[in-house]
Amino acid sequence: MLGALIALLCVNEYQLSYDVVVQDLAQVEKLIDSGSYELARKELDSQPSWIADEGLRQRLRDLGGLLAMRAKQPKQSVGWVLPHFASRHRTNKKDPRFTAWLAEAYLADGHPTQALALVTDLANKDLMPDAFAYVVLAKLSTGEARESALAACRTRAKAKSICVVPKG
């Protein structure tokens, strides 16, 4: 695969045109963003089990973790997700995406207090990376705060259907 051999920053489109793995991962991300979890799972499962590039390999695992949480898989099959995102957060502390994913993992694993602390801090700094972070906030909030989080989710979501949160 030619694309995997050449590191090019200035022609990012080059990667999207030539690198099959990058194209596939970008497609999985789009599917997850739009709530098409089954299709995303199929696409993800078709990826090779070993990818030479460390960054892409980690990203592939991130997507597997997000899909496991968002597609509501049985809890026993998502046990690896919290340790994974805790580890990713440790090495990417300044990137709000990893903070939000860790919050999502805390919530999925039954640690609402930790999850709320993380997303509240992000929301206060206007650093919520996407609508999914607002879903976490809405799930852990009540009253006006909950409605406000849901409204922000609907504005920022690619698929508004992800913003349906059962009243807790």
Added chain:
Amino acid sequence: MPHAREGEVDLRGTEGLMRLAIACLVLSACSDRTSPPPPKPRVDASDLIAKYECTRCHDVPGVAEAPRDKHCVRCHQQIHDGTFEAAPEHLAKWRGRITSLRWAPALAAADRLRRDYIRDFLLAPHDVRPGLPAEMPRLKLSPDEAARLAAHLSPDDDGVLADGDITKGEQLFRSLACARCHRFTGASVDDAVLHAAGRDQSKPAEWALAPDLRRARDRIRPSQLAAWIAAPRGAMPNLGVPPAAARDLAAFISRTPLAGLTAPPAVTRLPLLERPVLWAEVEAKVFRDLCWHCHAVPDYARGDGGPGNSGGFGYAPRGLDVSSYAGISSGSLDDHGEPRSIFATLPDGTPRVIAHLLARHAEEAGAFGPIVGMPLGLPPLPLEEIQLVDSWIAQGRPQ
């Protein structure tokens, strides 16, 4: 018998021969005194060249060029000359899009420039070459650093302009059709139409790299201008101008009167759009079209994410990735390395990202404030595109 005119030497008769002999002796002595001194050794600035990554864009004598994944023009050049490893259909598509960053001036010829000009230019860059969309990026150089780089690039800073005939120089300027490559804003010979027509010539680099001659009198060492015209280096073609004619041309370029330039109108934000603006439109027209070249995601770019992500040109890493909605929503790193929203409003109510985009307009007008203008070293975004981003932010950044 007519007398010699004022300023001429009457060489008739014995007295005249003696005067000629004396004059020859004086001239010979003067010639010895005015022969060019050996070039001064260059001030070392290798640490600054490394710190500010000059080789990302420029060929710097004695310094290895930046690797291709960090180089600002090399990929574009290879795409245009067909040596880039990609399918012909992709090359054709990219060629149609790539207009910026195809050439950058080599620094080997910077020794013809005035040292104080280089120092001031580094601290407050302006558009030198109207045919080149990209400009020198604004760097966070201290005045001392700028002075040391200038002394490195131009070790000699002396000399006077050789005498020449301005009228003949103007005639030469016209007959050589210099305006086909050079703008000369404010001069009577400036010809925007001829200059625009010159773009289509077979040597696009020569046209693109040709500077506006308005600044030549402040920019080029007086002793070098005529010599440069007679024997240019770099992109400037050698037109075979004899030394005497080069002196006339240099005199014209340096002394012809220049009309003042009208100050550009003050830039203000356009009113917010009332129609819905979604991420897809903002992404396609602004962030994915231009900004992500420097503010990308390292994983996908398989590089460092660009200087606007992992640092470069002397700037600290900002961690900004505008290649996705989640990326841009995750903000950038502040001066202390802490994440901050790029949409947060500054004290005057302007969102930070909008302030950066507007600052580029101000820089083009010569105003350099504390906020660095974006896109760095490229023309400002049209106000309509800034309005689009502004409206999207005001609407809550909908996807």
